[in-house]
Amino acid sequence: MTIVYVPGDSAARSIGADEVAALIAAHAAKAGIDIELRRNGSRGALWLETLVEVDNGDGRFAYGPVTPADVDSLFANNFLDAGEHPLSLGKTESIEWLATQDRVTFTRVGIIEPLSLSQYEAHGGLAGLRTALTHPDVVGEVLASGLRGRGGAGFPAGIKWRTVLEAAGDQKYVVCNADEGDSGTFADRMLMEGDPFTLIEGMAIAGIAVGATYGYIYIRSEYPSAIETMNKAIEVGRLAGVLGKSVLGSDKSFDLEVRAGAGSYVCGEETAMLESLEGKRGMVRPKPPLPAISGLFGKPTVINNVLTLASVPAIMKDGSKSYQDRGIDRSRGTQVFQLAGNIARGGIVETGFGISLSEMITRFGGGTLTGHPVKAVQVGGPLGAYLSADQLDVALDYESLAEAGAMLGHGGIVVFDQSVNMLQQARFAMEFCAAESCGKCTPCRIGAVRGVEVIDRIIAGEEREKNLELLNDLCDLMTEGSLCAMGGLTPLPVRSALVHFPLEEVAK
Amino acid sequence: MTLLHEPDLGTPAVKSDIEVELVIDGMPTRVPAGTSVMRAAALLGTAVPKLCATDSLEAFGSCRLCLVEIDGKKGTPASCTTPCEPGMVVHTQTPKLEKMRRGVMELYISDHPLDCLTCPANGDCELQDMAGVVGLRDVRYGLEGANHLDAPTDDSNPYFSFDESKCIACSRCVRACDEVQGTFALTIEGRGFDSKISPGGTDFMSSDCVSCGACVQACPTSTLQEKTVIQIGIPTRTVETTCAYCGVGCSFKAELKGNELVRMVPLKSGGANEGHSCVKGRFAWGYASHPDRQLEPMVRESITDPWRKVSWNEAITYAATRLKDVQAKYGQQSIGGISSSRCTNEEVFVVQKMVRAAFGNNNIDTCARVCHSPTGYGLKQTFGTSAGTQNFASVAKADVILLIGANPTDAHPVFASRMKRRLRQGAKLIVVDPRRIDLVRTAHIKAEHHLQLLPGTNVAIVNALAHVAATEGLLDEEFIQTRTEEKAFRDWFEFIKKPENSPESVEAISGVPASELRAAARLFATANNSAIYYGLGVTEHSQGSTMVMGMANLAMATGNIGREGVGVNPLRGQNNVQGACDMGSFPHEFSGYRHVSDDTVRHQFEELWGTALQAEPGLRIPNMLDSAIDGEFKGIFIHGEDIAQSDPNTKHVKAALGAMECVIVQDLFLNETAAFAHVFFPGTSFLEKDGTFTNAERRINRVRPIQPPKTGKHEWEIVAELSQALGYPMQYGSSAEIMDEIATSTPTFAGVSFAHLDKVGSVQWPCNEENPVGTPTMHVDGFVRGLGQFMVTPYVATEEKSNRKFPLLLTTGRILSQYNVGAQTRRTENVNWYPEDLLEMHESDAELRGIVDGSFATLSSRVGETVMKVTITDRVPPGVVYSTFHYPTSGANVVTTDYSDWATNCPEYKVTAVELRPSIKPPQEIGMAAADLGLELVNE
Amino acid sequence: MSSSSDSLVRMINQIAANSMGAHDPVAAVVKHLHSFWTPKMCSDLKSSNLTSELNAVAAQALAAL
Incomplete structure (x- = not known):
């Protein structure tokens, strides 16, 4: 039977995927054609959404971007048998944008139906977990893979896991940080909506590795579909024995649940997230103690980002070497980049570390959407630095970016053309910090508000030198004195906007 | 004494057997592992600037003033949240740190009113201090930016004001409410710059706030401020004293301006309370200067006559004459006295001495009769001493707490806070109470079991708990063998195993499901440390004494005696119930619980007091009252107790009082009982007393006067002069001399003197040569009576039963x-x-x-x-x-x-x-x- | 009949009822009375006309005084 794939991912649905799916189903029914309509995840080529795929037995053929208005003509052109159409993209696997990526973490996203455990297994799912159940040293394997935390800090996952493994505790936890709040990032969501079992499998492996029997996925409330999909997948997993007292029939126990956040950016900070999970106000905790030693409810806790945990099944399945072979220097494996902003071809680009920013923007992104030259690129979310046009040669890996005064963060890349006013962007960084500060530490709580006021005075031309000096002192204080990265990193976009885009220019 | 500033080391003390060595500002030091860098520095005398840290609260790390530099560590960690590590080299003062601290203060002050000179906290404000310490000279942000200067003031609480405009959002108040008090009434609303302290979105009076004042004490600014400080100003001197409300016995700093009391601040070094207080102790002291307070002695011929204010001399002579007349007419046994658990040990001691030596009989009783007399009886029978076994701090080591007939969050709030802290740490709670007290379910606490029994069935319940332990093999055999009398145990064991004591039988009597009883018993019997705490819900029953013995049985049977974290612990109702009992207030015993029939003891007192003493017990209060109605008991000296309101069957009490020919009341107020009095001696409030109170943990605390007696006479002086007028010479130069006499005559107090207490703060008796600084935990190696004695405790239903008329x-x-x-x-x-x-x-x-x-x-x-x-x-x-x-x-x-x-x-x-x-x-x-x-x- | 005597009867009966677990209940009651009652309370009760209202143990104890 012909299988038609219409993504059920939120991004696709936001531009009419549901309607496209409904029209295709209705059209087929009316014409008496038997089709199987599958709602897969998104392939991540957001510029092609809604990306409709047809599997007529010869493989999957893609059409996109499909709007509801195109459905009639698709049928007219016999798309169910891979017929030619202005929106024809040929075989999906041959679309260059996809074919040149190296999908490891996202290997199944967009390919399978998210809640089909059989499709998941058919595409390599659960193999990693099975390996882990009998593996003598899961932590060592993860350590050897070189996997680093994908949430932003880039801390080696294996070292964190080892700390938890070696910490004494009658109960340990695995907490997945899915409070994806950075502007221009969406990989966590797409993975949870498109391939939830990968995350479940990754968490189960983490639990088995460190001796934790329970996990929490902390998903921001702005992701209702991800929450729903994860909850359903957990239920499926329990029924199938992937989760529960006996994971895949072993003597290992692991279960987990989803907790919804409450609209706070700072709850993506791991200690604030723990507070929130404990039912408290989302305020940052001082470290030490490290969560790995005293985390959720005071117990040793692995906290990793969605992408970190979702990379683990592949590492266990194919071995650490396969993962380690990808990437460069101390940035091993692949990174799930997210291209956004003023970009022609936005979406998920998973590829080994080390690709240059310019290659990312031109080869995958196709330049700016407006066609104007790139003026600035903010990498790593709202707390990431702005890189100027002459810095685009920087390689996308942890160390190269740090050297350039920037950071990889969660892999978000937001592109701006010449219309951007960098002084306003600097102001926005302070404003964002003021809006999202948890209010615990003084440099962030009061400093961000004063930062906006000082920049306003600079913009207005009031005692510019004095105010620039004050802003500089404030940035020093926030960087060195803040309790967490929220206040501590805010000066990064502020300063890069001012350093790389001189005042004369930005004040225009 | 000038104003006492207790040092604030920034973060709480940490207990550890491991010590770490480090260097702070070039000075080597050693501290217990886990100690914060801030505390280690403070112990060296180096005060790292701080605002959000205070040593009564866990480190929070929010103000960012206490940043330090540590060799080999990047950045500037906060010293409050950074634990000392071996070999650390810490710098607390560097140009970089100075600049940052100034930057932090610059931010604070950019959102703070600049009204220091007219601020109530002027001179007592940590924000002001820190601005000075960091050398803040300029606020470059100006004062025109966003701010909270127009925030409203919440004056709803009668004792303190909440001026939000002065708040620096350090959360010390919220944390004090959570960590110290355990009420969780305060929270932070909003986030970022909009963060503000809120009593749950309402005003303080309408909130869950219990007005303990911990937040006021914790506030580093004038945001939360005592209204008395706003009205009077900053105090200038301190007198350390002890609260006169409940049996917790909190130590306080009375802070004064001249002789005017400005505020009461709990003493951090106070053994019972360690810096915490409740609404009564901290704030409710205004009665001491209430216009109702009587300051002059008064007499009258008949209770229908008006009172006549007279001189002390006249009043004392009048009282003595009337008492003598009564004795002349009705005999030596026709008068008696009641001592007060509200008064000092010294005052109580002289009252009982007056009765025994000057009245010439043993008709002395105390208001403890109506609260904890069964505690004295029951614990004496089983353990050999009439007192609780632990100190309050012991609860921090309990794993299971069995709380019977007590409501600590209302009646013993400061101890309740300790208990709640332990429960939040994971200790399990079993509540035995007919009523759902707060502890059954309160913020972050849920009792494992609430045995909601019918009133009057305590003994059945405790027997059932012991029955489960005895029949399910949960007894501590070793403890029983080595520490208790074998025969008494065997008798008890045979008794407790009987089916009548099984949970299934007791369910019918008490209404508590057998399964719940069994589960609770197992929990109690199998924990490492199980502790029993109880109140008047145990004692004020027809089987109060039986119940006390039943609890002692349970504790011995499960080996929960003689170490920290266990014990049988009465929560005493009044400030000096323990002391009043210790001082020989009961008609059958001298101080130190020694029977009047004991010739050796009696002869000792006869020699000391120079008069013959009676060898038979005297009348208890109810017997005095019965006897008064019979016309045989005609005169009474009532010290600081309002029996017409507090004793049962008011009609009967009033009839008895009305039948007497000489009623002398010594009190602060013309209370209900005074309506029947012929002589009124005005008493002194605790703020005028010089003496000691003994709290529920046997802790002898000093009570010190902040001013001379408003009445012109100490209460012990009144008693001594009355004795004198009765013909028995009694003379003391000071209350310290009374304590010396107590120490001389009472072995458990042998080491106690005012000088000793002034030196060490407080001691828990026994305090003697063997235990010069007192005895926190009793019965460690053996019981006071040698071997513990199990008592057979059959349940006997009360005669007071509900029926159709009184259902x-x-x-x-x-x-x-x-x-x-x-x-x-x-x-x-x-x-x-x-x-x-x-x-x-x-x-x-x-x-x-x-x-x-x-x-x-x-x-x-x-x-x-x-x-x-x-x-x-x-x-x-x-x-x-x-x-x-x-x-x-x-x-x-x-x-x-x-x-x-x-x-x-x-x-x-x-x-x-x-x-x-x-x-x-x-x-x-x-x-x-x-x-x-x-x-x-x-x-x- | 006096207020005291009524109370004394009730008291001794109650003491006796609660001493039934002792090895020798009568001796226990006697000991209790010696320890806590005034000699006059004992003699008043003895000489009262209420001794018929005493329970067995109480009556024996009073007789043994």
């Missing part, structure tokens, strides 16, 4: 803001929280009787009736009603009966069969009228 069981208790008969708290702003007594009843009982919430109802028992306001609640089960007894107008004791504990005659306050019917009348002015009359006549 409900009334039980009583007190509320946080009020204290006992309310003589003090009703004369403070505490009435704002609880302006009248309330009777709690279940909806189903109320509906049946047509009684609606908030209406008045007539409460009747076999002995009397009164009217009370009813509140409908599911805290009490159907069939049980509960009332407080703080107001004379409601007269809860009008209905309580003469039934009492079989061994000690402690009244059975906790079980009265009653009926209720709707009433349109508000409560009668019972008793109050008489007292008011007395006042009016004086004024004429």
Whole structure:
């Protein structure tokens, strides 16, 4: 039977995927054609959404971007048998944008139906977990893979896991940080909506590795579909024995649940997230103690980002070497980049570390959407630095970016053309910090508000030198004195906007 | 003494056997592992600037003033949240740190009113201090930016004000409410710059706030400020003293300006309270200068005559003459005295001495008769000493807490905070109470078991718990073998195994499901450390003494005696119940619980006091009253107790008082009892007393005067002079000399003197040569009586039973803001929280009787009736009603009966069969009228 | 009949009822009375006309005084 794939991912649905799916189903029914309509995840080529795929037995053929208005003509052109159409993209696997990526973490996203455990297994799912159940040293394997935390800090996952493994505790936890709040990032969501079992499998492996029997996925409330999909997948997993007292029939126990956040950016900070999970106000905790030693409810806790945990099944399945072979220097494996902003071809680009920013923007992104030259690129979310046009040669890996005064963060890349006013962007960084500060530490709580006021005075031309000096002192204080990265990193976009885009220019 | 500033080391002390060595600003030091860098520096005398840190709270790390530099560590970690590590090299003062600290202060001050000179905290403000310390000279942000200067002030609490405009959002108040008090009434609303402290979105008075004042104490600025400080100004000197309310015995700094009390601040070094307090101790001291306070002695021929103010001389002579006349007419045994658990050990000691030596009989009793006399009896029988076994701090090591007939969050709030902290750490709680007290379910605490028994069935319950331990092999065999009398144990073991003591049998008696009883018993018996805490819900029963012994049995049987974290612990109602009992206030024993028939002891006192003493016990209060009605007991000296309000069966008490020919009342106020008095001696408040109180943990605390007696005479002086006038010479130069006499005559007090207490702070008796600094935990290696003695404790149902006419069981208790008969708290702003007594009843009982919430109802028992306001609640089960007894107008004791504990005659306050019917009348002015009359006549 | 005597009867009966677990209940009651009652209370009760209201143990104890 012909299988038609219409993504059920939120991004696709936001531009009419549901309607496209409904029209295709209705059209087929009316014409008496038997089709199987599958709602897969998104392939991540957001510029092609809604990306409709047809599997007529010869493989999957893609059409996109499909709007509801195109459905009639698709049928007219016999798309169910891979017929030619202005929106024809040929075989999906041959679309260059996809074919040149190296999908490891996202290997199944967009390919399978998210809640089909059989499709998941058919595409390599659960193999990693099975390996882990009998593996003598899961932590060592993860350590050897070189996997680093994908949430932003880039801390080696294996070292964190080892700390938890070696910490004494009658109960340990695995907490997945899915409070994806950075502007221009969406990989966590797409993975949870498109391939939830990968995350479940990754968490189960983490639990088995460190001796934790329970996990929490902390998903921001702005992701209702991800929450729903994860909850359903957990239920499926329990029924199938992937989760529960006996994971895949072993003597290992692991279960987990989803907790919804409450609209706070700072709850993506791991200690604030723990507070929130404990039912408290989302305020940052001082470290030490490290969560790995005293985390959720005071117990040793692995906290990793969605992408970190979702990379683990592949590492266990194919071995650490396969993962380690990808990437460069101390940035091993692949990174799930997210291209956004003023970009022609936005979406998920998973590829080994080390690709240059310019290659990312031109080869995958196709330049700016407006066609104007790139003026600035903010990498790593709202707390990431702005890189100027002459810095685009920087390689996308942890160390190269740090050297350039920037950071990889969660892999978000937001592109701006010449219309951007960098002084306003600097102001926005302070404003964002003021809006999202948890209010615990003084440099962030009061400093961000004063930062906006000082920049306003600079913009207005009031005692510019004095105010620039004050802003500089404030940035020093926030960087060195803040309790967490929220206040501590805010000066990064502020300063890069001012350093790389001189005042004369930005004040225009 | 000048104003005492207790050092603030920034973060709490850490206990560890491991020490780490480090260098701070070039100075090597050693601290227990886990100590913060801030505390280590403070111990060296280096004060790292701080605002959000204080050593009563866990480190928080928010203000970012205390940043330091540590060699080899990147950045500038906060010293409050950074634990010391071996070999650390810390720098607390560097140009970089100075600049950052100034930057932080610049931010703070950019959002703070610049009204220091007119601010109530001027001179007592940490923000002001820190601005000075970091050398802030300029606020470059200006003062025109976003700010909170227009934030409103919440003045709803009668004792303190909350001026939000001065708040620096350090969260010390919120954390104090959480960590110290455990009420969780405060929170931070909003986030970022909009963060603000909030009592749960309402004002303080409408919130869950219990007005303990921990937040006020924690506030580094004038945001939370005592209203007395706002009115009077910053105090200039400190007197360390002890609270005169409940048996917790909190140590306080009375902070004064001249002789004017500005505020009470709990003493961090106070052994009982360690810096915490409740609404009564901290704030409700205004009664001491209330206009109702009597300052001059008064006499009258007949109780229908007006009072006549007279000189001390005349009053004392008059009193002595009347007493002598009575004795001449009715015999030596016709008079007696009641000592007060509210007064100092020294005052109590001289009162009992007066009765024994000057009255020449043993008719001395104390108000402890009506509260904890069964504790004295029961623990003496089983352990050999009439006192609790632990110190309060012991609860921090308990794994299971069995709380019986006590409501600590209302009646012993400062101890309750300790208990709640331990429960939040994971200790399990079993509550035995007919009523759902707060601890059954409160913020972050949920009792494992609430055994909601019928009033009067305690003994059945404790027997059932022990039965489970005995029959399920959960006894501590080794403890029993080595520490207890074998034969007594065997008798008990045979008894407790009987089916009548099984949970299944007891379920029918108590209404508590057998399965719940079994589960609770297993929990108690199998924990490492199980501790029993109890209150008047144990003692004020016809089997109060039996129950105390039953608990002692359970503790011994499970080996929960003789170390920290365990024990049998009475929560004493009044400040000096323990002391009043220790001092020989009971008619059958001298100080130190030694029977009057013991020739050696009696001869010792006869020699010391230079007079013959009687070898037979004297009358207890109820016997005195009965005897008065019979016309045989005719004169009484009542010290600081209002028996006409506090003792059961008010009608009977009043009849007895009315039948006497000489009633002498020594008190602060013309109380209900004073209406029957012929002589009134004005007493002194605790703020004028010089002496000691002994709290529930046997801790002897100093009470120091902040001013001379307002009446012109110390209370012990009155007693000494009365004795003198009666013909028995009694002379002391000071209360310290009385304590010296106590120490000389009482082995458990042998090492106690004012000088010693002033040196070490406080001691827990026994304090003697062997234990010069006291004994925190008793019965460590052996019991005071040698081997512990199991007692057979059969359940005997009370004679007070509900029937068709009186189908409900009334039980009583007190509320946080009020204290006992309310003589003090009703004369403070505490009435704002609880302006009248309330009777709690279940909806189903109320509906049946047509009684609606908030209406008045007539409460009747076999002995009397009164009217009370009813509140409908599911805290009490159907069939049980509960009332407080703080107001004379409601007269809860009008209905309580003469039934009492079989061994000690402690009244059975906790079980009265009653009926209720709707009433349109508000409560009668019972008793109050008489007292008011007395006042009016004086004024004429 | 006096207020005291009524109370004394009730008291001694109650003491006796609660001493039934002792090895020798009568001796226990006697000991209790010696320890806590005034000699006059004992003699008053003995000479009262209420001794018929005493329970067996109480009566024996009073007789043994």
